[in-house]
Amino acid sequence: MNRSLMLAGLAVCIAGGAIVNRMNYPLWQENFSPRKDSDLRGLSGDQLLIALAGFREMVAGILWVRADTFFDEGNYDAILPIIRLVTMLDPKQIDVYATGMWHIAYNFTDEQSRSDRRYIPSALALGAEGSKNNDYTYELFFETGWLWYHKIDDDYSNAAKWWEEANKRKDMQTARKNILAMAYLRDGNMSGAIEHYEELWNTARDNFAKNPNDFQARQNVDTLEVNLDNLLVRLAQRGNFAIENGTYDQYDYDTRPPYDVGFTAQVTVEDSKILRVEGTWNVQPVGTRVRIVLRDKDKPNLRPAALKWDQGTSVDLEPEKDMTFMQDGLFVKNQAFFRRIDMARDPTMYPFNSDNYVIEFYYNPRSAPPHIQDRFGFNGEGMTDKNYLNTEVRDGQRVIYAQLEISRDELLRQGEWATRTPVKRTIGFIPTGARNTEEVINVPGLRNDVQEGQ
Amino acid sequence: MGAILSIAKTTIGEAIRRRVLLVILLVGVLFLVIAPGLSVLSLRQNYTVLTSFTLGVIQLTSAVIAIVLTVYLLPNEVERRTIYTILSKPVYRWHFLLGKYLGAVGALGMMMLLMSTVLVLVFRIMQQQASMDDVLQLATAPIFFFVQMSLLAAVAMFFSTFVSPIVNFFLSGGVYLVGTLFSPVFQDLSNNQTLPAAVKGAATVIHSIVPNFAQYNIQGGIINQGPELRSIELYYVQIVVYALFYIAAFLIAGMMIFDRKEV
C-alpha cells in the first residue's frame, strides 16, 4: 500500500474524529457529564476518579443500599459520607439528593429533638448541587425551596426563588404549584401571590373547560377560587391594599393600631448548660412560638437569631464543629412561656468553645398562623413592643428581637458562677405570676375558629 | 474483500471456542443471572441498582473479552506459522489485519449479544414491572458498549503489531481506563481559555490521541430514567462516527507498522 496515502488517511481520520468529538462535547456535557457545569477542576483527584469511573451508577446504587441499613440503625453519621459519595458517583440519583437533604436538615438533633442547624448550609448546598445536576426535573428545586420555607422558616424570598424554578420545570405537579403563592405571601410579596393564584386559577379554568367531566379539574378550580378569595379578603381586612394606596391611616383595619405583645423574658442557668427560660407574651390565642437562640457572640456566618444559611454550593458535610448554635421555639400558652433547655447531653452539638455568647429572642409574624397574622400582618405592622420592636434585624419587617449576653463561665456554671446562679433578664421582666391579666388581646377574625384557642 | 471476510469468519470461529474467553463470558452471564438476587438487599432502589449493576457487568466483561481476545490474534498467528500460509497467498497484510480485526469485532459482538439477551431475559422475568419499552431502552446501552469495545479492540490490534500480548494487555487496558476516566478532563482543559497555551496544547494532543471512551458510557441516562436527553439521536450518530474515524485511524496506523514488521 502507498504509505503516504495511508499517512494522509490516518491524518484525516484523527482530524475527523477530533472534530466530531469536539462537536459532541457540549451534548455529552449536557446529557452525561457527572457535573453539569463541567467544572471538573473543582473536584479533588480521588473525587474526580470516582465521579468519572465506569460502574459509578452501580457502585452508587449498592452504597445507597448500604445507607438504608444505617438509617434503620439510626447511625446517621455514617450516612453522610455515603450520601456525598453516592451523589458524586451518580449525580442523577435525585432520590439520594432529596433524602440526603432531608436527612441532613432534619435528622441531626439533640436529646430534646432540637435540630442541629449547623448542618443546614450543607443541606442547602446539596440541594443546589442536585438541582444543578438534575435541572430537567422540578424535584430538587422543590425540595430545596421546601427547606427554606419550612426548616429555615425565616427567609421566604429564597423559598420563592427555588419554587419559581421548580414551577418552570415541565414535570412540576399542578397541586404543588400553589405553594409558591404562600412563599410570596410570607415574603411580603402580596401582588406576587395574587398574580400567581390568578395565573393558576386561569390555567385551572382553561383545563376544566377542556375537560368538563374531570372531577379533579373541577376541584382544582374550586380550591384556587377559595384560596384567592380568602387571600383577597384577608389582605383587604389587614389593610395591605390600603398600605399600597396610602389610605392605611384613614380606616380601621384589623392590624391597626399596633398591638403591644408585652414581651419580657428571663433566663436562669439552673445547672451547667441547662437553662430555664420563662417570660411573657401578651397574646391570648395559641399559635405563637417565640424563637430562642443561644450562639457564640463572635463567629462568622452568623446573623441575628440565625445563621447565614446560604453558604454557597460547595457541599461540605462537616458542620462547623467549633460553633455553638442552639435554636428552639418557646410555645406561648396563657400569655406566658416556659421552657427548660438542656444542652448538657450533647457536647458535640454544643461545644461551648467561645468565651462569650448571646441569647436571642426573636418573633416574626410571617410564619405565624393566619389568625395571628390577621392581627399582626405579614410585616408586623399590627405588632409592637415597647422595648423590643426591631426594624433593623430583618429588612423591611417589624420583628420582636431581644438579645442577652452571657459568658461561658455563666453557662457552664464554673469559676465565680459555680455557686451563684446566673440570671439574665430583659427590660421590665414581669415574673409569670405578676402579669396584668387585663391586657387581653382583641383579635377580630374572619371566622369563629380563630377564637377557639382562647 | 473475500479474503478479508474469510479471515474474519475463521477468526470468529476460533475466538468463540477459546476457553479463556468462554470462561470470562460465563462469569459475566452468571453475574447477570444472579443480579436480581443481589438487589433484594435494596427495596428502595431496586430498579436503579439492578440496571446499573447488570449494565456494569456487561461493560466490564466486554472490555476484558475485547482486550484478551484481540491481544493474542496476531502473535498467535505468527507463533503457529499460520500467517505464512496466509501471507503467501494473494493476501495483502492489511487484508489480514483487517480480517483479524473484523473477526475480533464479530466474536465480541456475538458474545455481547448473548449477554444482552440474558439481560433482557433477566429483566423480563425478574422485573415484571419493567415495561418492554424500559427493557428495550436498557438494551440500547450494550449497543454503544459494543461500539466502545470495537474501538478498544482497534486499540489493542494496533498495539499488537509491535508489543507482546502481556504488555498489550496492560497498555490497552490503560488506554481504556485513561480514555474513560480522563477524556472529559483533557477536553475540559483543552477548552479552557484561562490556561497557558502549553497546557492547553498538551491537553489537546493527549485528548486527540487517547480515544474518548467516556462518551460511550450512556448508561446514566438509562439508569436514572428522569432526564430528557437533548439531541440524543445526534449524539448517538456522532459517537458512532467518532468510533469509525478512530477505529480507522488505529487500524491504518497498525497496518503501517504491520506492513514493515518482520513476522
Added chain:
Amino acid sequence: MNLAIETKDLTKTYKTSSGPQSVVKNLDLQVERGEIFGFLGPNGAGKTTTIKILLGIIDSTSGEASVLGNPAGDIESHKKLSYLPEKPYYYEHMTGVEIMQFYASLFGIKDRDLCERLLNRVNLGNDMNRPISQYSKGMQQRIGLAQSLLNDPELLFLDEPTGGLDPIAHIEIRDLILKFRDEGRTVFISSHELSDVERICDRVAIINKGELVHQGRLDQLLSGGRIEITADNLTEEIANKFRGDDFTVSFKNGRLIADIPDSAHPGEMLDAIRAANGDIVSVIPRRKRLEDLFLESVAGDNVLKGRKMSKMTDDHNAAEAVEVTTEEGAN
C-alpha cells in the same frame, strides 16, 4: 527469463546486541522452471529466512530477488505460487474440507469440489469432515500439501516437507512431490533431509551460515565418484592398460581389481576387458553421495561438531548423515 526464482547478492542482516548479524549473505540462486530444487543447509543456515524473503514475508537488507519474473513479495506472483511452512498449524476447530475452503477463499476460489478432489489426492478423502485437531502429523502435512495445490501453482515452496514424518508418510510425500514436477510445476524444497532430496531433486543449492556453498545439477555436483571394476582371466598386458592418474590397480593371478574415477571412461575399459575375453566379475560404482557433498561443504565448520552435533543428532536424518561420515572416514 525462464528462471522461476533468481536472487542476486541477496543479503539479510539483523541487528543484534552483539552487532549486525547476516543470516543470508550475498546469495545468488537460480531455480529453473519445472525442476525440483533442493535448498539445503544445516539448521540455522538461513533457509527459512531466504524463503520468507522470496515470499515477501520479510524484506531483504540488500540484493535482488525475483520470483516467477516478479519482484519477491509481489501479489501477482502469489497467485501462482504456494508455500508449505515447516510444521504448520491449521485452525483446529475446522474440518479438513473447511480448511481447504478457507484457503481457497483467499484466492477467491469457491469450488468445494476442487477442495475435495485435492483432499482425495492426498488420501484425506475419508477424513475431510473430521476436525483438524484429530489429524496426525502426517495428515496435517498432507493437508498442507493439498492446500498448497489449491491455486494450481507454478511454483511450490516446501519447507522441510517430510520433517518429523514416519517412513511411509515420507514416501507418500516424496511421490507427491515427484508428481508435481511431472505436472510441470517448479518445486523449491528446503530441507536437511538429504536422502529424500537426493532421490528427487534435479538441482540443489547448499548454504551454510547464510552463504551459498554449492549450486548445480545434482549429477554434476555428485560427480567425482569412483568405480571399482573386478575382472578375471586377464593378462598382465591388458591389466597394464589400466593406468592413469588417480588409478588404484591390483593384478594377481589374472584377476584385476581397478578403482578408477568415474571420469576415466570406464565404458572403454570394460570394452577392452571384453575384447580381451576377460570376465567382468563386478562393476561397482561408488558414487559420491549428497551427504559427502554436504559434509564437505560444511567441513571445518563447527556446525556438525562438538556442541552443536548433539543438536543435529536430535534429528533422525542428521544422525544418519553423521553415521555415513564415520563410515567413509574408516575407509
